[in-house]
Amino acid sequence: MHAAALTYFRETAKRGSVRRAAAALNVSASALNRQILNLEEELGTALFDRLPGGMRLTAAGELLLQHVVGTLVEFDRVRSRIDDLRAARTGHVGLSAVDSLLVDFLPRALDRFRADFPAVTYALDAANPADVPRLVADGTYDLGFTFVGPTPPSLRFEHEVPAPIGVVMPSDHPLRQKREVSFDDVAPYPFLAQAGPLPRSADVDAGFARFRSGLRPRLVSNSIQALKTAIRLNMGIAFFTRLGFLEEIERGEVAWRPFDSPAINALRIGLLVPANRPPTAPARQLAARLVEEMGRLDSA
């Protein structure tokens, strides 16, 4: 990949002698010497001073050496990262996440990841926020996404993004005028609830849980697509993290407004990884990619 001349030059600079460098690299001194003479001709300047005892770098040589060493070291790093990729080409990754991320963020991230690792299989399951840590800790899943909170020592949040729960509404809804909405603001409006195969989660914020349990949903569905359409058709509003509707918000089809509760607005979702158990190769790659995608969310 990199020209042999680079290695030759580096070794010669290191050992201060063409012959010693040649011995170290198992090539003949003449071959090595020619490469260095070629380099000097190409750059139009001497790279070494020829002293009776051997070769010493000139100023230009020092400059070039820095570049060459840097290049070769960096290449080693790149190669080992590529080897990691190769090891991760096949395998299985299990992901346990709170449902808001299953709506939009995770399916899309996985789809993009799949393009690079077509032979990897996935399990992508929703779970209650409080259950995710246990599922990752005991190895049922490789990675988890849940609201950030205290973790057992066997787990660690690899990366976090702010993820307040707010109100998702049609783009012409009156609540859109407010920058933040209170529980009282939303009470009058019809409400759409998601009902998955899971028991309803013990909620992250006690006040919010109490508030929502008092509401009577106009529509309950376990189909996210149905809920999205229902919101667009003005059947009601729903409560989700922004992350579930990034694309629709972007296109102006729905609007999202935060609550006026500091506790809710401080909510963060994090990528949970095992701290002790070494992750499988594909899990490591996927985790790295997810952190990247989360960074993109952050800046958006």
Add this chain to the structure above:
Amino acid sequence: MHAAALTYFRETAKRGSVRRAAAALNVSASALNRQILNLEEELGTALFDRLPGGMRLTAAGELLLQHVVGTLVEFDRVRSRIDDLRAARTGHVGLSAVDSLLVDFLPRALDRFRADFPAVTYALDAANPADVPRLVADGTYDLGFTFVGPTPPSLRFEHEVPAPIGVVMPSDHPLRQKREVSFDDVAPYPFLAQAGPLPRSADVDAGFARFRSGLRPRLVSNSIQALKTAIRLNMGIAFFTRLGFLEEIERGEVAWRPFDSPAINALRIGLLVPANRPPTAPARQLAARLVEEMGRLDSA
């Protein structure tokens, strides 16, 4: 210098097609394609996805591309710096400096520089601190060293080092016990003065000038070597910047102690370069080297 494969790979990634890249680089598509296949074999992984319309980088390819682009860009920079060196191989540099730097720092720095630029000639002249800026500004000299102070807009201090004037004494001198010495402390001791071909400089600190003018030197010499020896032989003490005696201090032959005057201890010497007029190639190289050597002083 760098393998052609790097350029081939970069161009192919850029254009998304072997044929287009080959056309842009004036080589045949088959030759270029082979190099890429070789790369993939060497790394043991595909770098491109072959789509009907052309080539798209895989994850491993993205990784490698970063490395390759970085390497080639950096090489361009290195090459141009080497070209600068070559342009500076010959020529002349004029340096005007306060005398303390002529004692030790500048001759040694120039000697090291000369090893890399043997064909450059130098003028190295002492001047009064107050005259240096004018001499550099009007082009009489390319570079200057003087005490830092206000400069005309046509000049600029490229780099500065602290350079308080202090007392140079034999290593077993009683004043050595003090961390800082006062004017009164030194008054009882015999004093050695340097007298160059220059009129005695208008001194940098008014209080110090007054103090020194009251002293009667036991020995006046224009030979620095003579002064150094005289100090070692305990004939007296002298007033210099540390920079004039770095080597002797290091070897323990003489000691140096600062005065207790904040004004004197705040003194700095700086490398003065023209801000408008572009410096000659050798002057630019020498200036860069001098800044490097000054940095070494700083940390010493």
Add this chain to the structure above:
DNA sequence: CAACGCCATGCCCAATCTCCATCGCACGTT
């Protein structure tokens, strides 16, 4: 179905790289 774009491959020649042997030079030893 034909035409066109793409990358992959076989073949041949030219350029490059490597090796071995040798040279000239500067030093230290005898």
Add this chain to the structure above:
DNA sequence: AACGTGCGATGGAGATTGGGCATGGCGTTG
């Protein structure tokens, strides 16, 4: 003063690599 030993530089033969040309296989497009 002569010699031996280390150094880099160089010449020539042979192996390796890189390049160009022609062609093949494949998918898309008209």
